C-alpha cells in the first residue's frame with residue numbers, strides 16, 4: 001500500500017533515509033512529506049521508529065471536489081459504516097491549497113455532515129466527533145480541486161512521544177530535535193552537549209538515538225489501534241523486537257545545562273520519564289560557565305531567538321555564545337539552531353555549514369561551527385546562496 005509520512009520542511013531527506021532503513025519501497029520526497037510503499041507491518045514500524053515523522057497517513061480515496069456539493073457526494077460514496085461503528089468517534093482535518101473551496105473548517109463540517117447523514121440513513125443514529133482523541137482521524141487534502149482522503153494511522157502527532165508534558169515555555173518539537181541530532185552527523189561515540197538545554201528535548205532525542213530506543217516507545221495510543229484491520233499480534237511482535245534491539249547505557253555521556261533551575265527540574269523529570277538517567281548529566285549554570293567534558297564532541301543548542309528579550313541583550317548573548325564556543329569548545333563541532341537570522345551573525349565564528357529549516361512557521365538556520373584555534377572572525381552576513389546549496 002502507498003503511505004505518506006508528514007514531516008517538517010527541510011527534513012524530507014532524513015525521513016527518506018529513516019523509511020528506507022525500515023524497508024520501505026519506492027520512497028519519494030514530497031513537500032513536508034515523504035511518499036512510500038509498504039505493508040501493515042511497515043506502517044506500524046514507521047509509527048514506532050521514525051524520529052522525524054509527524055504522522056503516517058494512509059490515502060484511501062482521491063476525487064475531484066471543486067464545490068461543496070461534489071465534496072458531499074463523493075464523501076457519501078464511501079461506505080463509512082464498513083470503516084467504523086456507531087459507538088466510535090471521528091474527526092476531520094482539512095488542508096486546502098489552490099482550490100475553489102477556501103475555508104478548511106467549512107470543508108471539514110461538510111464532510112462531517114456527509115458521514116453523519118450516511119449513518120443516520122442506515123441506523124437512525126450517528127457517531128460522535130471527538131477532536132482530541134478520535135477513533136478515526138480523517139485527513140482531507142485538497143490541492144487544485146483534487147481531494148485526497150486519508151486515514152491517520154498515528155492518531156496524535158508522533159512528536160508527542162509520551163515522555164514530557166506540554167506546560168513549559170519554549171520546548172523544541174521532539175521530531176525537530178531528533179532532526180537536529182541526525183543532521184549534525186554526531187557519531188554517537190563522542191560526547192554530546194546542549195548548554196541551553198531547557199526541558200532537555202535535544203538531550204533525550206540524542207540519547208534515544210544513541211541507545212537505539214524507538215522514539216515512540218512510550219506513546220500510549222496510535223490511530224491504527226482502533227482500525228478494523230488492527231493486528232494486535234503483529235504490533236506486539238514489532239514492539240517487542242524494538243525493545244530487544246535497545247542498547248544499554250555506554251561510556252558516552254550526554255551533557256545538558258541551563259541557567260534556569262525550574263526548567264532543569266522539568267528536564268530531569270522528562271529524562272526520568274524516558275528512562276535515560278544513565279546517559280544524561282545535567283548541571284545548572286549559564287552557558288558561559290560551560291567546560292567541555294571531553295576533548296572532542298558535538299554541541300547542539302537551540303538558544304532563545306530573542307522574541308521576548310531586548311534587542312541589545314539578545315545580540316550580546318549571541319556574541320557571548322560565540323566567545324564561549326571559541327574559548328571552551330576547541331576540538332568540538334558546534335551547531336546552533338536559531339530563528340533570529342539577524343543576530344546569528346553576531347556569533348562571529350566561521351560557519352562550515354548552514355542549513356535551512358523551519359520551526360513551525362519560523363524560518364530558521366542550523367549553523368555549524370568547527371572550533372579550532374583561529375575560528376574567530378569578523379561578524380559576516382549569512383550567505384543565502386550557500387544555504388540553498390546545502391539544502392538543495
Ligand SMILES: C[S@@+](CC[C@H](N)C(=O)[O-])C[C@H]1O[C@@H](n2cnc3c(N)ncnc32)[C@H](O)[C@@H]1O
Pocket residue numbers: 170171172195196197198199200201202257258259260263285286287288302303304305
Ligand atoms: C529556546 S529554549 C531551549 C529549549 C530546549 N531546546 C527545550 O527543548 O526545552 C532556551 C533556553 O535557554 C536558557 N537560557 C537563557 N539564557 C541562558 C544562559 N545565559 N545560560 C544558559 N541557559 C540560558 C533558557 O532558560 C531556556 O531554557
